[in-house]
Amino acid sequence: MKIQVNSDNHIDSTSRLEDWVRSTVEGALAHYDEHLTRVEVHLSDENGDKPGPDDMRCQMEARPKGHQPVxxxxxxxxxxxxxEGAATKLNHALEHMFGxxxxxxxxANALATEETSGNTDALLQEEFLENDQALHS
Known part of the structure; x- marks a missing residue:
């Protein structure tokens, strides 16, 4: 799984920050490693230079093999x-999707088994009726 980290102009993106983000994402999604081609992480400061509550935003997009992005x-x-919050949310979203x-x-497997079982029952019933007719003839 490839992890791509992007940030806006208001976040000082250092290699240390990118390494930490990658390790956080890898830790949260390790059990989906084989099923994901890429995870894109977008970091942004919603208010720019102005301080404010909940102004840091992290968006994560996972690309599962053969499925639409999450x-x-x-x-x-x-x-x-x-x-960390986005990594947890993405883990839950992937858990839900793969579940x-x-x-x-x-x-589908249970239905196929049931259909096969139904065919077997029909064949057994047909064989029973043929044997019953042979005995009474």
Missing amino acids: SVSHKASSLDQAV KLRNKRAG
Whole structure:
């Protein structure tokens, strides 16, 4: 999984900040590593140079293989909190998406098994009726 970090003009993006963001995202999404091609992280200061509550924003977009992108954002008073909050939200969103896919596959497998079982029951019933007719003839 590739992690790309972007920031606006109001955030002093250093290699140390980018490394920390990457490690935070990797830690939060490690169990989805095989399923994601890329995660884009966008850091911004909503109010620019003016201070304010919850003015730091982190948007994360994950690109699951073969599926539409999943995007979340989190606002907080510090950049650390914004990144950690967005990473947690993205983890939950991916958990939900992959959980739905697993349930959908499990339902399809159960249906296929039920159809196969139904065919087997029909064949057994047909065989029983043929044997019953042969005995009574």
